[in-house]
Amino acid sequence: xxxxxxxxxxxxxxxxxxxxxxxxxxxxxxxxxxxxxxxxxxxxxxxxxxxxxxxxxxxxxxxxxxxxxxxxxxxxxxxxxxxxxxxxxxxxxxxxxxxxxxxxxxxxxxxxxxxxxxxxxxxxxxxxxxxxxxxxxxxxxxxxxxxxxxxxxxxxxxxxxxxxxxxxxxxxxxxxxxxxxxxxxxxxxxxxxxxxxxxxxxxxxxxxxxxxxxxxxxxxxxxxxxxxxxxxxxxxxxxxxxxxxxxxxxxxxxxxxxxxxxxxxxxxxxxxxxxxxxxxxxxxxxxxxxxxxxxxxxxxxxxxxxxxxxxxxx
Amino acid sequence: xxxxxxxxxxxxxxxxxxxxxxxxxxxxxxxxxxxxxxxxxxxxxxxxxxxxxxxxxxxxxxxxxxxxxxxxxxxxxxxxxxxxxxxxxxxxxxxxxxxxxxxxxxxxxxxxxxxxxxxxxxxxxxxxxxxxxxxxxxxxxxxxxxxxxxxxxxxxxxxxxxxxxxxxxxxxxxxxxxxxxxxxxxxxxxxxxxxxxxxxxxxxxxxxxxxxxxxxxxxxxxxxxxxxxxxxxxxxxxxxxxxxxxxxxxxxxxxxxxxxxxxxxxxxxxxxxxxxxxxxxx
Numbered sequence: 001x002x003x004x005x006x007x008x009x010x011x012x013x014x015x016x017x018x019x020x021x022x023x024x025x026x027x028x029x030x031x032x033x034x035x036x037x038x039x040x041x042x043x044x045x046x047x048x049x050x051x052x053x054x055x056x057x058x059x060x061x062x063x064x065x066x067x068x069x070x071x072x073x074x075x076x077x078x079x080x081x082x083x084x085x086x087x088x089x090x091x092x093x094x095x096x097x098x099x100x101x102x103x104x105x106x107x108x109x110x111x112x113x114x115x116x117x118x119x120x121x122x123x124x125x126x127x128x129x130x131x132x133x134x135x136x137x138x139x140x141x142x143x144x145x146x147x148x149x150x151x152x153x154x155x156x157x158x159x160x161x162x163x164x165x166x167x168x169x170x171x172x173x174x175x176x177x178x179x180x181x182x183x184x185x186x187x188x189x190x191x192x193x194x195x196x197x198x199x200x201x202x203x204x205x206x207x208x209x210x211x212x213x214x215x216x217x218x219x220x221x222x223x224x225x226x227x228x229x230x231x232x233x234x235x236x237x238x239x240x241x242x243x244x245x246x247x248x249x250x251x252x253x254x255x256x257x258x259x260x261x262x263x264x265x266x267x268x269x270x271x272x273x274x275x276x277x278x279x280x281x282x283x284x285x286x287x288x289x290x291x292x293x294x295x296x297x298x299x300x301x302x303x304x305x306x307x308x309x310x311x312x313x314x
Numbered sequence: 315x316x317x318x319x320x321x322x323x324x325x326x327x328x329x330x331x332x333x334x335x336x337x338x339x340x341x342x343x344x345x346x347x348x349x350x351x352x353x354x355x356x357x358x359x360x361x362x363x364x365x366x367x368x369x370x371x372x373x374x375x376x377x378x379x380x381x382x383x384x385x386x387x388x389x390x391x392x393x394x395x396x397x398x399x400x401x402x403x404x405x406x407x408x409x410x411x412x413x414x415x416x417x418x419x420x421x422x423x424x425x426x427x428x429x430x431x432x433x434x435x436x437x438x439x440x441x442x443x444x445x446x447x448x449x450x451x452x453x454x455x456x457x458x459x460x461x462x463x464x465x466x467x468x469x470x471x472x473x474x475x476x477x478x479x480x481x482x483x484x485x486x487x488x489x490x491x492x493x494x495x496x497x498x499x500x501x502x503x504x505x506x507x508x509x510x511x512x513x514x515x516x517x518x519x520x521x522x523x524x525x526x527x528x529x530x531x532x533x534x535x536x537x538x539x540x541x542x543x544x545x546x547x548x549x550x551x552x553x554x555x556x557x558x559x560x561x562x563x564x565x566x567x568x569x570x571x572x573x574x575x576x577x578x579x580x581x582x583x584x585x586x587x588x589x590x591x592x593x594x595x596x
Contacts, residue, residue, distance in 0.1 A: 026422075026423065028420075028501070029416060029420050029421070029422045029423075030416065030422050031412075031416075032412030032413060032415050032416040033412070033413050033416035033417065033422055033428060035409050035412065035413070036409040036410060036412065036413035036432075036472060036476060037413065037428065037431075039409055039468070039469070039472070040431075040432060040435055040469060040472055040473070043465060043466065043468070043469035044435040044438065044469050045435075046450070047440075047443035047446050047447045047450060048438065048442070048443050050443070050446040050449070050450060051442060051443045051445070051446045053446075054445065054446050054449070109343065112336070112339065112340045112343060113340065115336055117333060117336050117337035117340060118337045119337070119341065120340070122344075123340050123341060123343075123344040124344075124583070125580055125583065126344040126345065126347065126348040127343075127344050127347055127348075128579065128580075128583055128586065129348060129351050129576060129579075129580075130347065130348075130350070130351065131579070132526065132572070132575050132576045132578075132579035132580075133351060133354075133572045133575075133576065134529070134530045134546070134547060134550070134568070134571050134572045134575060135530055135532065135547075136530070136532045136547035136550050136551065136571075137354070137547075137550055137568035137569075137571050137572045138350070140550060140551075140554065140564055140568055141350055141353070141354045141564075141565065141568050142350060144554075144560075144561055144564060145353055145354065145357050145365070145561050145564070145565060146350055146353065148561075150366075150368060151365070151366050151367065151368055151370065151561065153349070153353050153370055156368075156369055156370050183347075183350070186347070188590055191586060191587045191590065192587060192590070192591060192595060194587075195587045195591075195595045195596075196595075230595065233591055233594060233595070237590065237591065237592075240436060240437055243439065244439055244440070244441060244533070246441065246532065246533045247532045247533070247547070250532075250536075251551065264439070264441065265439070265441040265533065268441050268442065268444060268445075269441070269444065269533075269537065271445070272444055272445040272448065272537070273537070278445040278446070278448075278449065281444070281445040282445055282446060284442075285439075285441075285442030285443055285444075285445070285446075286442070288439055288441075288442040289438060289439065289442050292437060292438065292439055292442075295437075296434065296437040296438075299437060300430060300433070300434060300437075303430075303433065304430070
């Protein structure tokens with residue numbers, strides 16, 4: 001059964017198969033689900049319906065007269081708007097590079113943590129901590145105490161390597177923001193990959209060792225294929241969260257210098273808060289949602305596959 | 315790598331240098347990774363004059379002055395954060411437990427569609443609807459109120475909680491449920507008497523995950539609240555003045571704001587993976 005089928009045509013899992021359910025029984029089953037379902041539909045879907053409506057309206061906060069219909073003009077503006085396209089591209093670049101590097105580091109850290117050594121628990125705790133730091137706090141602590149050109153710790157630590165008072169947030173703004181994203185999300189990847197490593201049956205590895213397989217060959221031939229669903233899950237979930245990155249952009253660079261770090265969330269934030277353009281922001285939002293749905297369709301298929309894998313093995 | 319097996323000699327002794335090397339490497343990586351957090355906490359104990367120096371000072375007389383300063387004025391923000399976090403987490407559990415039950419123990423017909431509907435809402439970028447959300451909040455008189463944050467944080471965490479609680483419910487032994495049914499227990503007694511006691515550690519870790527995300531949220535708070543419901547992340551922003559020295563002050567405020575969730579996360583680290591993978595990984 002392919003992942004697509006499993007989403008489109010759900011089949012009850014063996015063991016929890018509902019018995020031939022009467023009409024009443026069906027409602028008794030449905031009842032506990034309804035509050036959460038209705039709540040989620042109302043709170044998460046209505047704003048998007050309203051967004052769709054506003055995307056066809058001319059509406060600025062700061063102008064009297066309220067909203068009026070303008071047809072597709074907001075969409076024309078969005079598609080001809082270079083800063084929207086720019087922020088879209090930067091969102092993709094930031095999310096992809098942060099997720100990939102965080103995953104590579106996560107795999108490395110997980111391999112380190114998969115062995116027994118002195119103080120492993122403490123090391124694990126230290127490594128997960130960046131994920132727990134409030135993102136706003138992390139952004140501000142990186143922006144000033146760490147990266148300040150005059151007092152920042154990073155310049156001090158890099159001084160022996162010939163780095164002198166670099167103004168990171170002006171010269172390497174995009175890179176700096178991505179570094180903070182990586183720093184906060186590597187622990188997440190580490191934990192997921194580590195769970196994968198620890199779920200590996202030890203006798204398989206032992207057998208490979210007895211057969212004289214080298215560590216590298218064992219990793220490539222056995223461990224990596226086993227880790228694949230975990231890596232996919234980490235990339236998928238990491239992307240879902242990281243594509244919405246706002247705190248680091250707002251608090252480290254405010255989207256700048258110029259628009260060097262303006263990603264989609266920050267662009268939309270500016271449209272509403274500085275340009276007061278509800279209609280324009282709504283049209284940009286609708287385009288964003290459409291693009292997200294395309295990506296999410298693939299993501300959901302992937303999730304269904306991983307999910308099935310876990311249900312089957314767990 | 316260290317997997318080269320040496321046949322002769324006591325194996326433990328042979329592997330010792332490799333083991334030490336491994337530990338040293340792991341510790342070095344962890345400490346390097348932890349430096350920004352450590353630096354935040356160290357700087358928070360500095361007097362302001364010792365925070366803005368070149369080279370950075372590592373030896374200084376620690377002071378609580380900046381903590382004291384940061385705490386004054388933090389009160390309302392702290393209160394709003396606690397109310398929004400606790401309120402939304404309770405609501406998430408009230409809605410999530412029955413929903414997870416209906417998707418696992420006695421599943422509804424299209425339970426898989428239900429599950430994937432919840433997760434698909436996590437993929438919709440809330441940023442896309444921020445303007446209209448503001449307008450809706452304005453018209454419903456919820457703008458700048460704690461209730462608005464409670465409502466939105468609940469929607470934000472509910473999918474995660476449903477997936478997670480469901481994964482715990484699936485682990486309740488079928489025999490126990492069967493036994494309760496033979497005793498004539500109805501659905502409510504089945505939930506209250508059998509399932510909830512067994513999954514209560516799972517509920518605690520679900521709640522902790524929800525607390526982490528709600529406590530740290532900034533985007534919705536900054537767009538939809540001003541003073542009556544402004545939360546701790548917004549307090550942090552306000553602790554950066556337009557001019558003057560502020561590094562130690564900022565670090566003190568950042569430390570106070572971050573510590574509760576760091577501790578919660580440390581306590582919950584065993585179940586962190588499960589929560590973050592929405593129950594997919596045990």
